[in-house]
Amino acid sequence: MASRPTRVSGIRRKPQQASSQERVNHILDVAEELFVAQGFGATSTNEIAKKAQVPIGSLYQFFSDKKAIVLLLMERYNRLLHERLALADNAELMQLSLPEYVSRLIDITSRFFDDHPGYHAIFMETQGSVPELRETEDAADAQLIVDLAASLAGRGIGDGKNQESSPSTTDLELMALVLVKAITPLIWLSRLQEPEKRLRMVAEIKRLALGYLSLSA
């Protein structure tokens, strides 16, 4: 798959100069910090501009919207997650037994959310009020789903599901969709529990995935 070009819908003037590019990144970093600390709604664009030492007018030259800031942040996060999963999804992973394979994938994802607490925090608050964010997120999930479906196919999952006829790729992708969309919120939820309960939840999430996959093994 060719690496699709990053969506820059929310950007107003594409920074040609390197210095401007740095300014944009600096604004993004400051915004991320403030969003995580106080929330998206409680952070004003003027505050971001002031803390980033950028006049409010300049900020709006780079970002069409307050929403655009959050959009770019989420794209950054999505890229990171995809990279991390793609990195792990290699031949080595294929050697593992199904339970260990499932366990690894879930641990990697869970770990990612630990390393980037802003992802969950910002996404949860903004997904509802920023429709474009749903699209970006769906595109990112679609990517994960395609990859996961391919990975599952490599393990021979789903071959025996349709008794007759061919087990169309779409069936596998449907399974991958269900897994991704079920597991992601569960992992987020697990992060809110105290450590002991959290471990039990993660174990239970793995059982959920495993039970589902076992039906089609």
Add this chain to the structure above:
Amino acid sequence: MASRPTRVSGIRRKPQQASSQERVNHILDVAEELFVAQGFGATSTNEIAKKAQVPIGSLYQFFSDKKAIVLLLMERYNRLLHERLALADNAELMQLSLPEYVSRLIDITSRFFDDHPGYHAIFMETQGSVPELRETEDAADAQLIVDLAASLAGRGIGDGKNQESSPSTTDLELMALVLVKAITPLIWLSRLQEPEKRLRMVAEIKRLALGYLSLSA
């Protein structure tokens, strides 16, 4: 379980007069209509007041906040869902085979979201920006989870999970938690698909639940 008193945290002056109670309900109905039609963020409180033929000052005598309106709406929805599930969760349901039992529960929930499209629409947009809503929703889910755990216990699910020691209630509730929190977003997602794919998704959701429960049967 005793029916817990409805949370009225967001109400400013408890309407003693019947006429005031009617006014509150009328405002809620108008607000629901506007929220579904244009979204929560795009609907101003002044607009609600005008359409409900209530002066803006009076509206704020009944509701402490714009958030309070949405909170009361969601409580209404949660009460309805709980009632519908409680109604179905009777002896008759216990006679069914496990696959049919799972199928019924998921169909009932899915049907509920069809009958009340506002639930999903309003909740999705507001959950992030209204922290109190998360609490209300968690309380409602907790109720569902306790009921589901009891229902599962009645079927003998989970008895064989812990090889040694007692299968503590908490284990069952953890399973119920995982099921509820995994299935709800999936059902919401399924509602956005075209009819054919939607049916396949619902079937897949049932397989997910079934596979999971089968591990502990």
Add this chain to the structure above:
DNA sequence: CTGCGGCATGAGCAAAGCTCACATCCTCCA
């Protein structure tokens, strides 16, 4: 009829997102 306590009302305040008229800088040709 008169005084009083509380409810009803909507003009207007404060906060936040965003604009736009103006200043400043940078480039390039005479």
Add this chain to the structure above:
DNA sequence: TGGAGGATGTGAGCTTTGCTCATGCCGCAG
């Protein structure tokens, strides 16, 4: 080198929206 002209930088202030509060009105006790 100077200066014209476009591109970029800047922040006062406009608009919208959630919400308040000074004022008016109503119903009842004396």
